[in-house]
Structures are given as structure tokens and as C-alpha cells.
Amino acid sequence: MLTSSQQQLLRVISQSGPLSRTDLATSMGLSKAAMSGIARDLISLGVLHETETIYGQGRPSILLDLHPEGAFFVGISLLEDPAAMVLSDFNGSIVARQTMPRSRDPDVIAELIAETLPKLLAEREDAVRKLYGIGIALSGFVDEKQANCVQSTLLGWKDVPLASIVRQKTGIDTFIENDAKAVAVSEKLFGSTRDVQNFSVVSFDDGIGCAHFVGGKLYRGNHGGAGEIAHCTIEPNGSPCRCGKRGCLDTVASMKAIKEMAKAEGLACSSLDDLENEASLGNAAAIRILHRAGNALGLAIAHLIQFNDPGMILITHVEGRFDGLFGTVMRQAAEANVLPRYAGQTPIRNQRVDGDVWARGAASIAAHNFLIGPSPN
Amino acid sequence: MLTSSQQQLLRVISQSGPLSRTDLATSMGLSKAAMSGIARDLISLGVLHETETIYGQGRPSILLDLHPEGAFFVGISLLEDPAAMVLSDFNGSIVARQTMPRSRDPDVIAELIAETLPKLLAEREDAVRKLYGIGIALSGFVDEKQANCVQSTLLGWKDVPLASIVRQKTGIDTFIENDAKAVAVSEKLFGSTRDVQNFSVVSFDDGIGCAHFVGGKLYRGNHGGAGEIAHCTIEPNGSPCRCGKRGCLDTVASMKAIKEMAKAEGLACSSLDDLENEASLGNAAAIRILHRAGNALGLAIAHLIQFNDPGMILITHVEGRFDGLFGTVMRQAAEANVLPRYAGQTPIRNQRVDGDVWARGAASIAAHNFLIGPSPN
DNA sequence: GTTGATTTGTTCATTTTATGAACTTATTGT
């Protein structure tokens, strides 16, 4: 679709933000002459456009940036019921949305997508010509081509080639991805980790997910399982987990676990904020639960830092504030369990996200394939 | 030095082993015509040569492989005293060796290298013209250019630009690297992980080191600290570690820790094999120590698998056999602490290495830079 | 104001790199 130089240019801009042609040339290791042509082509394709003019000594430079309306992507989240379907522009802004019933039958899903797509696109006529891909986020393991779902407990799938089924029904390039990995990709393309080459995103919700970027690219692992920190043993001989082992991070630090522990203690808390309130009022059980959960998540993050030395840890969460007891304990535990001379070297940020995370993440998978493409050799 | 296509070809061969021109062309996404020329150039450079002829239907194909004597590299280990210096061919075979006194002064080291180099090369006259680089392995942190030692406790260094000092004195391209990372690179280039894209090497010795390969490339981490698993907290509130925290893997599972625990228990064991013998004779203290150490290392490896989903874990060790109690417990702990459906999916191999590991690893760093080069964008 | 310095970005002839199609070479199978 695009030449490799064109893709490289888009990749650099998506990582560094707007740049002049000259800066692009040097950062891509090409001549100004070559850049001139590549930029011209992408501008006439409508993917790139000139933005700000920077005045300095000499002729002013004109910054080039991705044209927000230069490419559109559809994102579908199979994590919710009904399934969310959004249309995203090149900035990750959602410009249209629809929902569709969630099914477990791949053919039915493809059919539903094909039916809902025209409704979605009807809201933005201009996007039809510039629709470059569909991304689907789901809970489960996905192969390295982002085409087959190797296994999904939630959907009851094993080796389902969803991407090609949808591609065939809609005629549009389709890619699927694990939920946490999709969130990481959207943060890399549209969020706060644009210019970070190596980082991990921890998605904190009912479950705990995680995904790594290494060298500016999503690292999926040999079986697509990189980042599955939820089932690392964090409390040896701890509580039994639904996975079959004991003391998994998931049994202590996920929202689901926190709520269950609260319930077991007889606390009427339905959210993290409720529990934080109780704790701030001095409720010993609430404090104990938040301490335990925060320590567990902090230790896992410390391992992450110690093992992989990322440039940033980003925790995304739908619920709750992260400036209470839980967040504080978590950060302290993370700092206390890394090599002292490392402590404070790796920024740990948290970011509240809205209910569109999964669908936006799904769309970003399609954008990622458009911008970065499949791994070269 | 080499064009990017030439480098890519060498990289592919070093990963896949000998290939025909046609196979190379398809696996590199080039035409047969282009391959023909690239191969011709590399053969006349002496880097590549024709080996086996494969007969099938049609004209037989001729496999191309790296010419063992097509390129030579010098490896220097600053981990031992005296420091080891070896000359390695393109297969990782050591064809000459020297030693030199170990110094802590970078200028003295460079001087010593410059003095010893001619003696080393005198043993292999033909290597002089084909010496493509020097690699130096040391204990410490190295920057991403593999040029500056950011910090080394052992050598008492902070921000020492050793590579450029040596380069200036010798006139030869020089790169430095952390010890464990150097070992991982030598396994990737010359050892048993040639065709594995994602793996981690755990070097088990007096200390415990680790390094990751991701996507066929060494992943160094944002501060060069990826793989520093020795100081991950494995026994919360465990024994104090020299790093300042408690319960680090290093305090329980390193050879140094094992020997110290044995001594504390009054056992006269000076090696892992001694301790294994005691354990097999029923000595409760020996059994306890090996259990504790094996469990700790196994748990750390389980985390490694769970976090990064590598295609292989390779444990290199100078001392001991790994088929005794320690190895068994370690493997069981590793399997027991990963998501059950993962268990057994990630091969955990161990490999006994000789005293040349560090120097050979150092040489492989130079080879790696020749073959793979610095990270492209 | 005018002039010079400075830097961006374009143009174009040239070089480098890769391609497609035709061809040669070396083998197996019949």
C-alpha cells in the first residue's frame, strides 16, 4: 500500500510528533532530496499535511504532521456486551460510534460487523474512502500475524481465524489483538508514550493486563503471551486462583479481587473509591486490603522494572483515583523492591481512561498495522 | 563497511544457518537477481563461502555459509584476573589466546590491549587483515552505544568511555558490554539459540546475570539494565543483600550465596557438586539449602516466562551439574509458578560452559556489531 | 532600506540498488 520509506516517515512522525522535512531527512538517514519527494507523495495522498511554520534564522521550516482526517480506522471491542464499535481518525479521536450484540460465533460476529459498518460510516461520509483497516480487541491469546485467536476462555475459542473471516465479509484489512496489548498500542500511537521506545502498560481493571513495547514496537512474546503478569506468583502459598495455582497477582490486586476481599470482610464497598473512603476513615479491614493489594501490584511492577528496565510504566485504570492509599502503597512497594540505585529512575504513571479504551485500542491496532506494518526481518 | 543488504544477508545466515541463494532471496524479500550480486560480493570479500550441494529435482542448490575464517574478532574479559584475551573466528571458535594483567585504569587497559594484540595476532597471521573488531566484557552497566561504561562497582567506574579509548589506541572498532549480555550474544551467534528470536539467558555463577533477546536482537533496556534479575525480591523480608534490600535472588540462589549458606550450616562444601553429594547422602542441611536456592531460581525463571513469554530459557553455568536436586527443584518451581496452560511450553535448558565464556562473549559483541550493526530506526 | 548570512526546501542529472524476463546450467525421471 505504502512504500517502506513512506511507512518509515509516518512511523517517525507518529513517534516524534510534527517535524520539518529537513529534520525528518536527518532522523531517517535520508537526503533532503529524497524527503522532498516522499513528503510530496504523502501530502497528495492526504495522509500528511503542513502545520506550523517555525521561524528562526534562515528560511522558516514547515512542520509536517499526520493529517487527522487522512486515515480512518474501525475499532471493535469484544470485551463488552453489547460490543462497542468506533470510528477513529488518525489522532485516535473517536468520530463515530455504534454498538452491536456480542456473539461467540465468529461468522455471526463478522456478519454483525458487516451490517453495522455502513451505519458507522454513514456518520462520516468522508471516512469511507480513507478507511484503512479494522481492529478487534478481545480477551485471549492471538498469534503473531494478529489474525488468529489461539485461545480465548471468555469467548470459548480455540484457533479461530477471526481476522480473515471479517476481512472476507467486509473487504477491509482486519487485525485482532489481545485487550491489554491493544491498549498499549493506543497509548503508543495516540497517548502519553508516543516518544518512549521501551515501556510497559499495566491495565488495571477487574483483571490485570500488561503489554510491553520494546524498541518502539509491540513485543508480543513467543506465544503471544508477553505481559501476562496477572498470573505471576506474588504471594507464595497465597489464595488459590481460578488458573489452578496459588498467590497469583490476580487473586490479590485486581479490582475483582479487591472487591471480593472487601465483601469477605463484610464491607459494603462497590468501588475502589468507596474502599479508599473507608480506609481514610480508619477502617482497619479496608486499610489492610488496600495495603495487601498495593504491595502486590507494587512488587509485580518492581519485577517488571528489574527484569526489563523499561523507560516508563503506565498504569491505565477505568475506576478509582490512584492518589489514595492503594496508589501510594503500590508506588512505595515498587520503589522498595528495585535495586536501590534504580529507584526513581523509571517513571510510574497512572492514567484514568474512559469506557472507550478497548474500542479505541482496537482501532489503534489497525492504525499500527497501517503505520508500522508487520515486523520486517 | 558493508551495505545494509549485505548485513541483512549475514544476519539471516547467522540465524538460519546455511541457505541457498534462492532461499536467501525469498527469505529476504529480494529477487534472485539481486541475491546473485550480493552473494558474489560477499564471497569475493571472503566473508561468505559455498558449502554443501543439495541435490533434488532440477539444478542442485549450493548452500552459502559464513566463512569461518572470513572474519576475526578479539574478545577481552575484564571479569577475571589476569584478564583473558582471545581471538575468535566467525564460528566462535577460539583460535588464539593471551592474558594480560587486569587494571582499573582505562588508559592502562587500552595500553595493555595495544601491547598484547600483536602477540595474539602473531599466532594467526591471516587474521590480521580480517580483524573486524574488539569486544570487551565487564561487570557493570553500559550505554546503548556499547561505548561507555555508565557504572561498574567491580571496576570502580562511572561514565568511562572505554570503547573510544581502546579504539584510539588500537585503531580497531571496539565495543563494550555487560558480562551477561555478552554471554547471551555469543549463544545467539554461535550457540544453541541461533534460530530462536526471543529468549533469555541466565548466567549462573558466583553471581546471577541475565539478558534478553527480543525479535532477534539484544534488548538492553532503557538504562542498559534489562535482565538484572539478581536483585529482584524473591523472598519478601528475606536476608539482607549487599544492594541494600532484602530477599534478593542473589542472596539465595547464586553460587556465592549457596556456598555461604553451606558454610553457615557448617558444611565443608566448596562446590555445587559437593553439596549435591551431601544431599544425596541424606544431609538435611544440604537438602534444605538446595531446595531453597532451587525454588528461588525457579520462581525467578517462572516470572521471566510469565512476564516475557520467551521461546527459550538458557541457563549457563561453569560449575556443577544441573541434573541433581538443585536443577530438579528449580525446574519444578519454574513449572509450578507459571500459568498452568503455559507449563512446559517454554523449554528451559542448561548448558555447561568453560572458562572462556566471558572472553568468547566479548568477542561475540564485536561480531554482533559486524553482523547486525547498530539498531536501525 | 539594502545587503549578507543563514537555513529550508526543490530541481535535476547521476549513481546505486533492485527487478523481470530470458537464458544457461545441472540435475532427476522416464
Added chain:
DNA sequence: ACAATAAGTTCATAAAATGAACAAATCAAC
């Protein structure tokens, strides 16, 4: 012997990138 088959080469051509010269747009200084 003769087709069938596949590897590897050759060569004219196309595609991609370069270097050098140049046009354009500004600042700074007098």
C-alpha cells in the same frame, strides 16, 4: 536421449536515493 524441473546468471530497465546547484524565505546588521 529427452523432457521436466529448479538454481543461478545476465542484462536491459525501473525504482529509489544522492549530491550539487539553486530558489525561497527569513533574520541581523549597518
